[in-house]
Amino acid sequence: MKNVKKLKKQYSDVGISKDSVCTDPIEQFRLWFDQAVDSGIAEPNGFCLSTVSAASKPSQRTVLMKSCDHDGLVFYTNHYSRKGQQLAENNKISALFPWYELHRQINIEGTVSRINDQLSREYFKSRPRDSQIGAWASRQSETIASRHVLEQQQQEIEQKFADQEIPLPIFWGGYRISPDRFEFWQGRAHRLHDRILYIKKDKPGKDNQWEIVRLSP
Ligand SMILES: Cc1cc2nc3c(=O)[nH]c(=O)nc-3n(C[C@H](O)[C@H](O)[C@H](O)COP(=O)(O)O)c2cc1C
Numbered sequence: 001m002k003n004v005k006k007l008k009k010q011y012s013d014v015g016i017s018k019d020s021v022c023t024d025p026i027e028q029f030r031l032w033f034d035q036a037v038d039s040g041i042a043e044p045n046g047f048c049l050s051t052v053s054a055a056s057k058p059s060q061r062t063v064l065m066k067s068c069d070h071d072g073l074v075f076y077t078n079h080y081s082r083k084g085q086q087l088a089e090n091n092k093i094s095a096l097f098p099w100y101e102l103h104r105q106i107n108i109e110g111t112v113s114r115i116n117d118q119l120s121r122e123y124f125k126s127r128p129r130d131s132q133i134g135a136w137a138s139r140q141s142e143t144i145a146s147r148h149v150l151e152q153q154q155q156e157i158e159q160k161f162a163d164q165e166i167p168l169p170i171f172w173g174g175y176r177i178s179p180d181r182f183e184f185w186q187g188r189a190h191r192l193h194d195r196i197l198y199i200k201k202d203k204p205g206k207d208n209q210w211e212i213v214r215l216s217p
Contacts, residue, residue: 015194016186018212025182025198025210026070029106032099032184033068041101048096049075051086059086066123066174070208073108073177074115076123078140080171087112087175095177103187110179120173125165132166133157183215193217 022028036044043064050060061083063075073095078084087093095108124132137153144150161167180200187193195215203209 050094054089076174081140105185107183108179109181112175115174121168124168
């Protein structure tokens, strides 16, 4: 293994401040997301989703964000998977977009709720047929005797739905993250990085009030 201690990089000096960021973190997220897409980095919509079980045991995995608007960020998965079960027990999550090439990361915390089946159905319909079959064929997170079993399940699903539209499985669909905390991290020279934190304030009668503060790196 290479010497990890020698992997040091000097970061750029273009920073962010409380005054330069958008007042709404979703707008700031969308701005940085577009920049991440334009930069050509791999899987800019991939993020690490952390969930916590009822017994307070955390776990994490990569999922893909498929939309983001003022209602939150949406991803799709199997409801019966390990993460799906944990989300049913505890809807608090954290999400990390790690854009190393841009010397940026975005940390999000919030709660998750299932989107309605109609929206999941529309998204499922837009996926390639092979992916639709894959969603049906996989009992995500369950142990499986061999890859052969998985491929057999795939063939069975193909035959079952031959010449017809593949319906949305009842065990598959979207989740929306409603954020209550956003942190934007920008790498800066000499390890004096910028960290701008948005905290959602619950003010009666007022939606989406965010306090913006700077954190020490
Ligand atoms: C780049 C990448 C993107 C992924 N996107 C998804 C996704 O959108 N939905 C999903 O269910 N799994 C996705 N996965 C697989 C998950 O990381 C994970 O293995 C799977 O969801 C099972 O997780 P669980 O057992 O914790 O529920 C992706 C993995 C990678 C590496």
